[in-house]
Amino acid sequence: MISYPLDELAGALLYFKCENLQLSGSFKIRGAANAVFSLSEAEAARGVVTHSSGNHGAALALAAQMRGMRAWVVMPRNAPQVKIRAVEAYGADISFCEPTLAAREAAAAELLRSTGGTLVHPYDDDRVIAGQGTAALEFLEEIPDLDIICAPVSGGGLLSGTAIAAKSLRPEIVVIGCEPANADDASRSFASGQLEPGSEKFTIADGLRANLSPRTFAILRERVDRIMLVTEQEIVESMRLITEHLRSTVEPSGAVAASPALHRQIEGDELRIGIILSGGNLDPDKIPGQ
C-alpha cells in the first residue's frame, strides 16, 4: 500500500508491506508454515510445541491445522485476549504461564517431554527465519528499487530473514531494524558488540518484548545497517497515522517499523522506503489513545 499524505509527512516515498492482512494476522505464518511443512511424517504425528506472546502461537496453530497436526502453545497470562482467541480458534492447546521468558521456556520444555513433539521456536530457528524472509522477498519482487527496508526487531527472526533476503537480492539496500526504546536489547547489543540482557521496562508493543538469541544476533551484526529506537508515544502516533491514512489496522508492534520514517528520522532525497507492517492483531478493547 501507499499513501500520498504519509509520503508528504515522511518526505519520502513509502511502501507498506501489509502483513497485518496476512493469514493469521501477522508475518508469523510464514516462518511457522515453513517449519511445520519441513517436518517428517513421524515428527508431524507427534505435533509441535511453542511459547509465544501470541502471533507466533496463532500462526503455528494455523500451520499445524493446515497440515492436520496437533499444536501446543505456551502463552503468558497477560497476552492480549484477541491473540488468545486466535490460538484457540485454530484448534491448538494453550498452557498459560507467568509473563517471563524463563517461565515460558520451562513450560515449553515440560510439554516437549510429555508430548514428544517438536519445538518450533518463535525466532531461534533457521526454518522460521527462512520463512520470515519471504516477506522481504515478495516486497523486493514488487518494488525492486527500494533504498531502505525497515522491519521491527524483537527476537530477531523477521529482521534476520529480511536482512538475508534483502541483501541477497539487492546488496546496496539499507536494512533498518526498528525497536521500542523500552525493549532496546538489540540496540544495546549492537552498540556493545555483545548480546545484552533484555530491558525490564514496559512497552505497549506486546509482540516485541522478546530478546535476540546468539543465532539472530550473529545474522543481524553481519547484515543489518542500523537499529533505530521508537518511543511509546511514537508507536501510538504511528498507529493513528496508519489508521487514518492507510485505513488499515495494525497492532502496536506492527506500527514500530513505520515510526522512524513517519517521524522524519530517516533523511535523504526522494528515498524509497519499504516498511513491513508486521501484524494487525489489535485487541479492539485496547486501542490506545482513546
Added chain:
Amino acid sequence: MISYPLDELAGALLYFKCENLQLSGSFKIRGAANAVFSLSEAEAARGVVTHSSGNHGAALALAAQMRGMRAWVVMPRNAPQVKIRAVEAYGADISFCEPTLAAREAAAAELLRSTGGTLVHPYDDDRVIAGQGTAALEFLEEIPDLDIICAPVSGGGLLSGTAIAAKSLRPEIVVIGCEPANADDASRSFASGQLEPGSEKFTIADGLRANLSPRTFAILRERVDRIMLVTEQEIVESMRLITEHLRSTVEPSGAVAASPALHRQIEGDELRIGIILSGGNLDPDKIPGQ
C-alpha cells in the same frame, strides 16, 4: 476482502468491497469524478459547489483538483475533523454552516450565485448516481454469483447506483439498503409509499444523516428489495468486528451495510452476500467504544 471468522459468525459467505481503501477514503470519488469530468470546458472554468457532511466534499475537492478546477464545499460545523482536513488538503474552499439541511442548502445557493459554478449534489444527481454504481459493477465483475448485495442508504445515491448496476447485470440479485435506525427515513418511506421527513435522532453514522430525494426514492422503490435498520450498538459492534477480522478501518457509516449479515439478520443456506464498506474516514480521536 473475505474473512473466515466473519463467515462463520454470519453463517454465510461474505465478500467485502473495500471502498474505505478507495481514493479520498470513500466511494464518493466515483460519483464526484463522473460529475466533474462530465462538465464542459466552460462549466469547468467556473468550478463546482457542493454541501456535504464530509466524504462527498472531500471527493469533489479531489475530483476538481484532478481536473485542475476550483471547488467550494459547504460543511456543517460539527463535521468530523478528519473530513474537514481532507477537504482542505485537496485544496477546496470550505464554508461552514449550521448542521441542518436547510442551512447547507442556503449556503450552497449563495455560493452558486456568487461563483457561477455548477452544483454537484451529493446524491440528487444522475451523474453522481451513475458514478456510485460503478462499485457494484466492479463487485459483480469480480464475484458474479452474489445472491445479495448490501449498501448503506442515506440520501440514496450509492444505493440507487448499486441497485441499477446490480439488477441490470444480475436481475435475480437481492438488493438490501442498510440504514441507521436513528436515521430511518428510507425505511419509513418504503413502508408508507411516500417520501417521509428525516428523523431528528442522533446517529454516530455521520455520513448517513441525509434524506432521500424524490429522484432517489423513485429509483429505490423500483429496484431495491428491502431496507434493514441497524441500531447504534450494532454499528459499533460491526466496526469492531471489521477492525478485528478484516484489519481494516471503517467509519461508522462504512460499517452499516455489514451489520445485518454480521448479526445474522439475513437468513438462508450458503448465501453469498456482497457488502459495500462505504468509507474509512474515521476520526482517530473518535473511535467509539473505547
